[in-house]
Amino acid sequence: MALWKNEILNSNKLNDLFILNFKKEFDWRTTLEFISNRTTFTKRQCSSEDTKERSYRIKNLLKDLPTYDTLCKRDVDALENNKCIRCDENEIETWDHVWICNDNEANLDEILRESISKFEEHLNKNGRSEDITILRNHNINIVTILEERSNILLGKSRIWEMLRGVFNDRFNHLTKSKEELMIIKECWNFIYKEFKTRIWLIRCEEVARLEKLKGIQKQDLRKKKRRREQDQREGDSEDENTENKKTNKKDKKKQKKEFDKKINIVTRDRLIGAVTDGNNIEYNWDLTPKSTDLV
Ligand SMILES: [Zn+2]
Incomplete structure (x- = not known):
């Protein structure tokens, strides 16, 4: 299992973003x-x-x-x-x-401010003059929001x-215009x-x-990990290895299922937390990322 997946489950790394998310x-x-x-x-x-x-x-x-x-x-x-x-x-x-x-x-x-002009250049290069007008209406607000x-x-x-x-x-x-919001989001991505x-x-x-x-x-950076894996392998007897191959496969499937379940619960708990904090959950169920999306 990828390390970060474990860490989503086992750490508090997102708490700083969720803890005050009542507004x-x-x-x-x-x-x-x-x-x-x-x-x-x-x-x-x-x-x-x-x-x-x-x-x-x-x-x-x-x-x-x-x-x-x-x-x-x-x-x-x-x-x-x-x-x-x-x-x-x-x-x-x-x-x-x-x-x-x-x-x-x-x-x-500095990077923020330069990015805005770079984005305008990018739009210009692609002949998107209407989008440049939209950007110019919003660029100051975008910078202000980000600098606050x-x-x-x-x-x-x-x-x-x-x-x-x-x-x-x-x-x-x-903005209330979808089209304009698209440009704002594109700028954000940029x-x-x-x-x-x-x-x-x-x-x-x-x-x-x-x-x-x-x-x-x-x-060298990977050395330690490899050494550990080797130690583990040497610990197993050869017979067992071949015997266990099939069972391992099954176990892995089972583990994956278990993990999927867990990650869903974690995500759900977070969202429930958000609801308890007074947030609108209307869309949230669609949002729950499938664990396969997070590989
Ligand atoms: Zn440094």
């Missing part, structure tokens, strides 16, 4: 649609790119990107410590730190909600992507470069 602050339908990456889905099959992107989005939601902090907690022994190797600030490389590290080429506010303080992530701006992939309900109230490209992806390249200098190879 209908977030639009969870849009958020879950975005995170499951349905917008670019072809119906038949999702490409590995889609799957990767979805995994990235889920990991942001859970603050579970493979930062040094996360890797250290997973016992990766090639790491000396959990400190950020990009800056000399002696800071633990947490999910939060990645976005504000001194080594980033620009800060969050989050009511949920205390002490942070709403940019941090976006970094988690959570769509604030305020964007829905900027900015999200810019944060990924300009911070996370560059961070990964830079960390890879520095690790190479330090002689840490990816293989």
